[in-house]
Amino acid sequence: MDGALWNFPATRNGEIGVRVKMAESSKPIQLILNNRWFNPTDSVSAAEGLYVISISRKNLGIKDNRWHDIVVKWEENKNASVS
Structure with missing residues (x-):
């Protein structure tokens, strides 16, 4: 199991951008936004x-092996959106 951690200020509303490269054989990735520190694994x-x-190649429509920017936006008491 692999993992990565990046701390950022917790806010009720916000957005975060990440850049991913998912090989054709990649398993789905979980992006987990927490309001405190956890070991990434x-x-x-x-x-x-x-x-x-x-996040998976399929649900993002990724058909190549290039880097892709993903933006997660959230608002308090609403579902987060991914683009």
């Missing part, structure tokens, strides 16, 4: 996450 982080977003 801790299985509890998904259960405690404010937003847990599964």
Whole structure:
């Protein structure tokens, strides 16, 4: 299991951008936004996450092996959006 961690100020509304490169054989990725620090490979982080977003080549429509920018926007008491 791999993981990465980036701390940013918790806000009720906001957006975060990440750049990913997903090989054809890639498994889905989980982006987990939390309001506190978790070890990136801790299985509890998904259960405690404010937003847990599964990203795959299929649901993003990725058909190549290039880098892609992903933006997650959230608002308090609403679903997050991914583009």
